[in-house]
Amino acid sequence: MFIADIRIKLKKGVADPEGKNTLKAMELLGFSQVSEVKTSKFFSVRLNTDDESDARSQVERMCQNLLANPVINEYSYELRPEKEA
Amino acid sequence: MFIADIRIKLKKGVADPEGKNTLKAMELLGFSQVSEVKTSKFFSVRLNTDDESDARSQVERMCQNLLANPVINEYSYELRPEKEA
DSSP: OEEEEEEEEEOTTSOOHHHHHHHHHHHHTTOTTEEEEEEEEEEEEEEOOOOHHHHHHHHHHHIIIIIOOTTTEEEEEEEEEOOOO | OEEEEEEEEEOTTSOOHHHHHHHHHHHHTTOTTEEEEEEEEEEEEEEOOOOHHHHHHHHHHHIIIIIOOTTTEEEEEEEEEOOOO
């Protein structure tokens, strides 16, 4: 089994209001050295396959068809074998 | 300058409806080998300090006071020096 750690970021230039508001809140709380906050979304997906290239192609399709919006998002991921419990 | 990559996860046992719905959507799209989806939140924070232990203590305070809800979240982070542009 594999776990895919998928990160969905906003493309460069796309507005990130949540990040902007988090930055504002940090400033109000006295964190004066923070100059930028960017947010992104993270999915950990467990795949019941032992074939790494199969897992990789499934993750690619997931990102393209469901998780990422190609207009505003870019995605990256890491695959790791799941440790047996 | 440092960039802190902060990940805010749900604690074990806390409901993750977004993850559950994403799993359902994947099944509907034909991804039959997915058995679990967990979501989490990611913040990249740029800190204008060159003192790593100072950066680390600021990030700890941010997580505890603003980014993570101690009832349902746990946080982890990595600090990396920012490459000069």
